[in-house]
Amino acid sequence: MLNQVMFFLFGAMIVIFSLLTVTSRKILRAAVFLLFVLISTAGLYFALNYNFLAAVQLTVYAGGIVVLIIFSILLTSHVSERAVMAPLKQSLLSALATVAGATLTLMTILRFTFVPSSAADPHFNITDVGNALVSYNRDGYALPFEVVSVLLLAAMIGAIVVAKKEKMLKK
Amino acid sequence: MADYTYTLLIPLIPLFMFLLLGLTGHKMKPVVSGLIGTSGLGIGAILAYATAIRYFWTGHVAGTSYASIKAFEVSWLHLTEKLTIHLGVLIDPISVMMLVVITTVSLMVHIYSIGYMKGDPGFYRFFSFLSLFSFSMLGLVLATNIFQMYIFWELVGVSSFLLIGYYYEKPSAVAASKKAFIVTRFADLGFLIGILMLSFNTGTYDFQTLTDPHGPAIASLGGAAFMGMSVLTWSLIFIFVGGAGKSAMFPFHIWLPDAMEGPTPVSALIHAATMVVAGVYLVARLFPVYALAAPDALHVVAWIGGFSSIFAAVIACTQTDIKRVLAFSTMSQIGYMMLSLGVSGFGGEEGLGFMASNFHLFTHAMFKALLFLGAGAVIHAVHSNEIKDMGNLRKYLPITHITFLIACLTIAGIPPFSGFFSKDEILVAAFHSNKILFAIEYIVAGLTAFYMFRLYYGIFWGKKTHYHHTPHESPLVMTIPLMILAFGSVFAGFLPFHNLVTSDGIGFESHIDWMIAIPSVLIGVIGIAIATVMYKNESAIPDKIAATFKHLYNWAHRKFYMDEVYLFVTRKIIFRYISDPIAWFDRHIVDGTMNGIAGMTVYAAYAIKGLQSGKLQQYAYVFVGGTVILVLIFVYLT
Amino acid sequence: MNILNLFIVIPILTVVGIVLTKDLKQSRLVSAIGMGVQMILSFILVYLYLKERATGNTAAMLFTYDALWFPTLNIHYSLGVDGISVAMIALTGIVVFAGIFASWKVTYLPREFFISLIILASGVFGFFISVDLFTMFLFYELAVIPMYLLIGIWGSGPKEYSAMKLTLMLMAGSAMLMVGILGIYFFSSPDHTHLTFNLLEISKIRIPIQMQRFLFQFTFIGFGILGALFPFHTWSPDGHASAPTAVSMLHAGVLMKLGGYGAFRVAIFLMPEAAHEQAWIFLILTSVSVVYGAFSAAVQNDLKYINAYSSVSHCGLVLFAVLMMNQTAMNGAIVQMISHGLMTALFFALIGMIYGRTHTRIIQEMGGLMKVIPFLGVVYVIAGLASLGLPGFSGFVAEMIIFTGAFQHVDVFHRVITIVAASSIVITAVYILRVVGLLLMGPIKNDHFLHLDDAKWYERISTITLVLAITAIGVAPFWLTNMINFSLAPIVEKLSAIQITSLF
Amino acid sequence: MIQNIPLSYYLIISTLMFFIGIYGFLTRRNLITMLMSVELILNSVNINFVAFNRYLYPQQLQGHFFMLIVVAVAAAEAAVAIAIIINIYRNFKSIDVENVDEMKY
Numbered sequence A: 001m002l003n004q005v006m007f008f009l010f011g012a013m014i015v016i017f018s019l020l021t022v023t024s025r026k027i028l029r030a031a032v033f034l035l036f037v038l039i040s041t042a043g044l045y046f047a048l049n050y051n052f053l054a055a056v057q058l059t060v061y062a063g064g065i066v067v068l069i070i071f072s073i074l075l076t077s078h079v080s081e082r083a084v085m086a087p088l089k090q091s092l093l094s095a096l097a098t099v100a101g102a103t104l105t106l107m108t109i110l111r112f113t114f115v116p117s118s119a120a121d122p123h124f125n126i127t128d129v130g131n132a133l134v135s136y137n138r139d140g141y142a143l144p145f146e147v148v149s150v151l152l153l154a155a156m157i158g159a160i161v162v163a164k165k166e167k168m169l170k171k
Numbered sequence B: 001m002a003d004y005t006y007t008l009l010i011p012l013i014p015l016f017m018f019l020l021l022g023l024t025g026h027k028m029k030p031v032v033s034g035l036i037g038t039s040g041l042g043i044g045a046i047l048a049y050a051t052a053i054r055y056f057w058t059g060h061v062a063g064t065s066y067a068s069i070k071a072f073e074v075s076w077l078h079l080t081e082k083l084t085i086h087l088g089v090l091i092d093p094i095s096v097m098m099l100v101v102i103t104t105v106s107l108m109v110h111i112y113s114i115g116y117m118k119g120d121p122g123f124y125r126f127f128s129f130l131s132l133f134s135f136s137m138l139g140l141v142l143a144t145n146i147f148q149m150y151i152f153w154e155l156v157g158v159s160s161f162l163l164i165g166y167y168y169e170k171p172s173a174v175a176a177s178k179k180a181f182i183v184t185r186f187a188d189l190g191f192l193i194g195i196l197m198l199s200f201n202t203g204t205y206d207f208q209t210l211t212d213p214h215g216p217a218i219a220s221l222g223g224a225a226f227m228g229m230s231v232l233t234w235s236l237i238f239i240f241v242g243g244a245g246k247s248a249m250f251p252f253h254i255w256l257p258d259a260m261e262g263p264t265p266v267s268a269l270i271h272a273a274t275m276v277v278a279g280v281y282l283v284a285r286l287f288p289v290y291a292l293a294a295p296d297a298l299h300v301v302a303w304i305g306g307f308s309s310i311f312a313a314v315i316a317c318t319q320t321d322i323k324r325v326l327a328f329s330t331m332s333q334i335g336y337m338m339l340s341l342g343v344s345g346f347g348g349e350e351g352l353g354f355m356a357s358n359f360h361l362f363t364h365a366m367f368k369a370l371l372f373l374g375a376g377a378v379i380h381a382v383h384s385n386e387i388k389d390m391g392n393l394r395k396y397l398p399i400t401h402i403t404f405l406i407a408c409l410t411i412a413g414i415p416p417f418s419g420f421f422s423k424d425e426i427l428v429a430a431f432h433s434n435k436i437l438f439a440i441e442y443i444v445a446g447l448t449a450f451y452m453f454r455l456y457y458g459i460f461w462g463k464k465t466h467y468h469h470t471p472h473e474s475p476l477v478m479t480i481p482l483m484i485l486a487f488g489s490v491f492a493g494f495l496p497f498h499n500l501v502t503s504d505g506i507g508f509e510s511h512i513d514w515m516i517a518i519p520s521v522l523i524g525v526i527g528i529a530i531a532t533v534m535y536k537n538e539s540a541i542p543d544k545i546a547a548t549f550k551h552l553y554n555w556a557h558r559k560f561y562m563d564e565v566y567l568f569v570t571r572k573i574i575f576r577y578i579s580d581p582i583a584w585f586d587r588h589i590v591d592g593t594m595n596g597i598a599g600m601t602v603y604a605a606y607a608i609k610g611l612q613s614g615k616l617q618q619y620a621y622v623f624v625g626g627t628v629i630l631v632l633i634f635v636y637l638t
Numbered sequence C: 001m002n003i004l005n006l007f008i009v010i011p012i013l014t015v016v017g018i019v020l021t022k023d024l025k026q027s028r029l030v031s032a033i034g035m036g037v038q039m040i041l042s043f044i045l046v047y048l049y050l051k052e053r054a055t056g057n058t059a060a061m062l063f064t065y066d067a068l069w070f071p072t073l074n075i076h077y078s079l080g081v082d083g084i085s086v087a088m089i090a091l092t093g094i095v096v097f098a099g100i101f102a103s104w105k106v107t108y109l110p111r112e113f114f115i116s117l118i119i120l121a122s123g124v125f126g127f128f129i130s131v132d133l134f135t136m137f138l139f140y141e142l143a144v145i146p147m148y149l150l151i152g153i154w155g156s157g158p159k160e161y162s163a164m165k166l167t168l169m170l171m172a173g174s175a176m177l178m179v180g181i182l183g184i185y186f187f188s189s190p191d192h193t194h195l196t197f198n199l200l201e202i203s204k205i206r207i208p209i210q211m212q213r214f215l216f217q218f219t220f221i222g223f224g225i226l227g228a229l230f231p232f233h234t235w236s237p238d239g240h241a242s243a244p245t246a247v248s249m250l251h252a253g254v255l256m257k258l259g260g261y262g263a264f265r266v267a268i269f270l271m272p273e274a275a276h277e278q279a280w281i282f283l284i285l286t287s288v289s290v291v292y293g294a295f296s297a298a299v300q301n302d303l304k305y306i307n308a309y310s311s312v313s314h315c316g317l318v319l320f321a322v323l324m325m326n327q328t329a330m331n332g333a334i335v336q337m338i339s340h341g342l343m344t345a346l347f348f349a350l351i352g353m354i355y356g357r358t359h360t361r362i363i364q365e366m367g368g369l370m371k372v373i374p375f376l377g378v379v380y381v382i383a384g385l386a387s388l389g390l391p392g393f394s395g396f397v398a399e400m401i402i403f404t405g406a407f408q409h410v411d412v413f414h415r416v417i418t419i420v421a422a423s424s425i426v427i428t429a430v431y432i433l434r435v436v437g438l439l440l441m442g443p444i445k446n447d448h449f450l451h452l453d454d455a456k457w458y459e460r461i462s463t464i465t466l467v468l469a470i471t472a473i474g475v476a477p478f479w480l481t482n483m484i485n486f487s488l489a490p491i492v493e494k495l496s497a498i499q500i501t502s503l504f
Numbered sequence D: 001m002i003q004n005i006p007l008s009y010y011l012i013i014s015t016l017m018f019f020i021g022i023y024g025f026l027t028r029r030n031l032i033t034m035l036m037s038v039e040l041i042l043n044s045v046n047i048n049f050v051a052f053n054r055y056l057y058p059q060q061l062q063g064h065f066f067m068l069i070v071v072a073v074a075a076a077e078a079a080v081a082i083a084i085i086i087n088i089y090r091n092f093k094s095i096d097v098e099n100v101d102e103m104k105y
Helices: A001-024 A027-047 A052-078 A088-111 A128-133 A142-163 A166-170 B005-027 B032-059 B093-116 B123-141 B146-164 B173-203 B207-212 B231-246 B254-261 B264-273 B275-285 B287-293 B295-317 B323-345 B348-381 B398-412 B416-434 B435-462 B474-496 B514-535 B541-549 B548-557 B557-609 B616-635 C003-020 C024-054 C083-102 C111-130 C132-152 C159-186 C199-204 C207-227 C235-242 C245-270 C272-297 C303-324 C325-357 C374-387 C394-407 C413-420 C422-440 C447-451 C455-474 C478-496 D007-027 D033-056 D062-092
Strands: B069-080 B085-093 C063-068 C075-079
Touching: A001 A027, A001 B295, A001 C075, A001 C207, A001 C245, A001 D007, A001 D033, A027 A052, A027 D007, A027 D033, A052 B548, A052 C325, A052 D033, A052 D062, A088 B616, A088 D007, A128 A142, A128 B207, A128 C447, A142 C413, A142 D062, A166 C447, B005 B032, B005 B069, B005 B085, B005 B093, B005 B123, B032 B093, B032 B123, B069 C394, B069 C478, B085 B093, B093 B123, B093 B264, B123 B264, B123 B275, B123 C447, B146 B231, B146 B254, B146 B275, B146 C394, B173 B231, B173 C394, B173 C413, B173 C422, B207 B287, B207 C325, B231 B275, B231 B287, B254 B264, B254 B323, B254 B474, B254 C413, B254 D033, B264 B275, B264 B323, B264 B348, B264 B416, B275 B287, B275 B348, B287 B295, B295 B557, B323 B416, B323 B557, B348 B416, B348 B474, B398 B416, B398 B435, B398 B474, B398 B514, B398 C132, B398 C422, B416 B435, B416 C272, B435 B514, B474 B541, B474 C003, B474 C024, B514 B541, B514 C003, B541 B548, B541 C394, B557 C235, B557 C272, B616 D007, C003 C024, C003 C063, C003 C075, C003 C111, C024 C083, C024 C111, C024 C478, C063 C325, C063 C422, C075 C083, C075 C111, C075 C132, C083 C245, C083 C325, C083 C455, C083 C478, C111 C245, C132 C159, C132 C199, C132 C235, C132 C245, C132 C455, C159 C235, C159 C245, C199 C245, C199 D033, C207 C245, C207 C272, C235 C245, C235 C303, C245 C272, C245 C325, C245 C478, C272 C303, C272 C413, C272 C422, C272 C478, C303 C325, C303 C413, C303 C422, C325 C374, C325 C394, C325 C447, C325 C478, C374 C394, C374 C422, C374 C455, C374 D062, C394 C455, C413 C422, C455 C478, D007 D033, D033 D062
Parallel strands: none
Antiparallel strands: B069 B085, C063 C075
16 A cells, blocks of 8 residues: 555656656756655665665666756856747647657556566575576576776766866867 | 663763762862863763664664663662662653753753853852763663662752752842752652652663563553552553652742742753653653553653643733743643653654654754743843843843744744744644644643843843843853854754654654744734733733733733742641641640650659658657558458 | 780870879870770770671680679670671771870879870770679769869869759769660579670570560660660750860760760660660661751851761761661671770860960851861861762761661661651751861951961871771771671671561 | 556557657757767667566566667667767767768758
């Protein structure tokens, strides 16, 4: 029962704050709404009993990316600045396409009956996840892990190079 | 059988002269080039006379028919299994007769031209063209097959074109030469179609095979019928169209009067004596086929000839340019010859018309060349073509006067001049065949006498005209040809043509039918008398008559507006309503379509380019929309 | 070394030679020598060919040379000639040689000009000696592409437009052609195992009729575009009008013949059944070309346009005769190709020379030129008379063979349409005489024209070469027709083996 | 525990979030807010991965790792994107997407 309450609460929060994120006229406020969305998502993960994921969600997303975004907002625009909204025609057309897409997807989802696994609740802990992450056995994820590391490294270097000032580039 | 291979030289010598003069003439002295050309023709004439004498008399066994001999033949172009174009020399009565006519007149014209063209900057060019013409004409008459004839037919046309346009700086001459070539070319298309049809149906070009009365051509006279006449008849009519074009028969006659823009000796040679009778020669050449296999085609020939003769005679009465009068007279006389062929039958007495036609061709060549050369002498003296600029010239040009008078009497059919005999035979032939045509010919005889004497009086008698400088008689080099031709005009009538040139090569007895001859002479005399009254001295009668029959006079004077009709057809219809629209169509519709395709490509490129707007959200929108639509299609609509 | 290889090698050597030269004088000398050798070589080829035939060699192709080039697709570099291609090669040799002399005074980028011109020529030579469809197509493209540069750079008037138009339309033709050739390739073996591009091998099998119907249209129209088939001819007037003299000569004289030759060699030879079925459509189109081109020419005022439309008319006659599909008419088609090639090259050479003097090509602005430039005038008249079919020149021979041959057709439709096509000889006379009358005769309209120079020696070489060739064919056509006939016989035999179903 | 809530509920939420993100991407003019929309989209996908893992294959860890990798990629993407946005801001003095349309034709 509590479970359901929690789910609906988080679900409602996700939808509402998502909407606010994309419609808010103040950019900083939109970023905060985004933060709420991400936190609510973490809540959903908790509800699913995936604590590690929820933690990652909170630290990386809510803690890292949103902060990054807020920084950049502060760098590029004034706090009180109100965002320019798309013209009505564009909004309507986008809404039309979006609603159509959503309807289509939802119809598809609802027509399909998912049969949940009857297996017992998992009882693995973070250790298992950590082991799998660096394991190079059959069920190991060492390779994706390494790839992602390289990607992050590349992104880091790339971001620095791109964001660097012209002056520095010339040297 | 006698060997006639040497006759090959008769056309080849002028060809050689043409090349010699054409390539090196500009380096020669004018007189030298003239003499070279003349000497070439002289040799040709001697060979032609020798051939004629051998063929008709010394080499001929009395009492046998005149055979047609292929003196020389090479295969030139192999077309199909059956059809091969040969080039060769065919010797038979009419070709030998034509050899004599052509070489004689051509030689006279060459000699005459040395005087007439003196001082002209294009002297050598003139003589090389004359040689080219002589070559072509000789090749035409000696042709062994119809295709060879067509080849030379075209060459003759081109030399005529070159000679009419000899004064190429004169726009009227250029126009006339173009007209002559194109009109005859149009007729030649008919000739070509005729040849194609004929050869398709008979499988041969060869004259001997074609005209053999028992040969395959005449035997296969049936063939598929088209519009009530056999294909053979149609092909012969088409061939006659070609002949009508060259011979200036109605309605292809319009080029002939304009062709008088050429130098007068050219008019004498080409447009009076030789080339214009090529049509007659063509019909005569194929005569057995016409007579035996396609009498309908022969009727067409007769009626076209008859109509042309009276049509031209009426016009000739009103013309004021002396060369044009002669041109229409030529057309009228050729109409006579055509008619005569048209009313003729084949073989023996039946073939009287055939004989008469060739006889008249022969005599006509003499007296018409004489008339033209005489007119040339007159023009040479007064530097004008118009009758109104002449008058009373008999004192200044005595030799020209006498020879011209002889020619006029000859053409009027007064005995004992040669015209009387040949014309009489034609009248007899017409009388036995078709009374209407016969009546027409009587009228034409009268008209001929009238307009010729109108011309004669207009030039040599009539009003006292004042000349800026006194006209003087032409030099001997011009008058001698006149005298020789006058001699021919007087005595050619006594040649026994009925023994020599007949439809089947066998001679027959012919005598003058006085019941027909006397009225015809009378009519001629009446014509002369009227002309004498009206034109001998200045008189108001002609103007009065012209005023009385104003419309008729105007119509005749304007040549029954045939030129205008043609102009209308060419300028208006062909150029304005066919060529111009086609050119427009090509530039705008066909090319427009092509350009349109190109334009559409460019337009489409621009349109597609517009999609690439750089607007990120537009791309995203298209992406999303596209995905949605694809999902819709693949998940729900299939 | 096979003599045919030389036809490719010599142009390459010449091009290399031109690259090494420094200026106009040297480069034109090298080109003239190279193409002179090429011309002599083509005459030697004619001689060798006749000699070989005289010894009784009756193979379809002589002097064959074959090298496997691209094994995966079985593409060969395969050469060989028969009487038809020998004749076309001789034509090309003469026209190219004359073309070099006609462009004696190209001052702008002369080396590049001569290089492009010779590459073009080598493409044409290569096309005529190829037996393999692929190499044939390759050479075809090699001949078409330099045209763009030649017109676009050295042309006059709206040259970019014309070059673009010409190239695009010909490329469209190439595209269709490529579809056709690939189609033929994929059906070149009944069991789809040994696919080949070799003409002779393909001719031995029978391509399925359904495919033929489809491929014939592609190949015939593809070649037809180059052969100025109505309504795909409009590149011709614009292209010729803008092209420099030598290019017009080569293009009208030789390149357009690729169309006729290809239509005959590829479309009809390989797909005879479809050819018989569909001939009537193209016969109508070509006879329209013939008459329509002539009528259009009659009202043009630009000398080059007149000649371009005249080419449309004459080349229409080539395709017309090819479609008649009997020995005589096809023979006539080939003679007509050669004859028209020479005549039109002569015409374009003369037009270029006259234009170089008067700086106008509008006939109304000229007049009486015969008096000032008699040599060019006389040659122009000769060219005109040859073009309107005067006996003694090649045009007459070609036309007469075509008309006689076409009229021998058993079908009435074919005979009627022959008469329609034959009527063009009258219209031809009209426009030729119109030009001659306005251009050469009459009074001189412009005082500047009083002091024009007559032809220079190099111009005389160019024109006299062509006049001699025209006259030679006109006076003695038999050696040419015999040579062609021998090679035509097996082809016609193949064609006539097919049951002809009359359309009407 | 999870039996009370069907899998499709999670999917509905993630779908809505996904399309809201798309809507944002299509309508927001500010590049940073567009980036935020992208984060929404990525997040919605994560929910899917996790939910599927939990409901259909609770014994396995694929969903986990996908989610983790996506997060990592999202972080990288955000870093690079913000670098680019800052660079754009430096060059255009604006981060309005309408102004950044040089890359065309």
